[in-house]
Amino acid sequence: MNNNYIIKIIIIYILIIGNAFSDSIKFDSDNIKVFEEGNLIHAFNGKALDEEQQIEVVGDKSIYNKKKSVLTIIENVRIYDFKKDISIESEKAIYYKNLNIQSNNFHLRRSNFF
Secondary structure, X not given: XXXXXXXXXXXXXXXXXXXXXXXXXXXXXXXXXXXXXXXXXXXXXXXXXXXXXXXXXXXXXXXXXXXXXXXXEEEEEEEEEOOOOEEEEEEXXXXXXXXXXEEOOOEEEEOOOO
């Protein structure tokens, strides 16, 4: 009985930790600035990757609000959706983790990434 209790605690712990990391967007940039204890990230001339949704966003300026899970990208924006095999180009885009993308004057392309 004691072993079952320990196994349940381990499973709950793994699920909680897994959910905490699933909300993350990874950044690859030469210049990243972090504000508000890691809840606001500014990145320049780089890319952001949402591994869970298989979305890569490239742009000159990125602002990520971790509390709201909203990524705003400005200038030379390219969004690659590897699940749907599409790319979007724009001068400004707002990416929500639930895959709602808003943009002005964007170009949508179907392409083969692989």
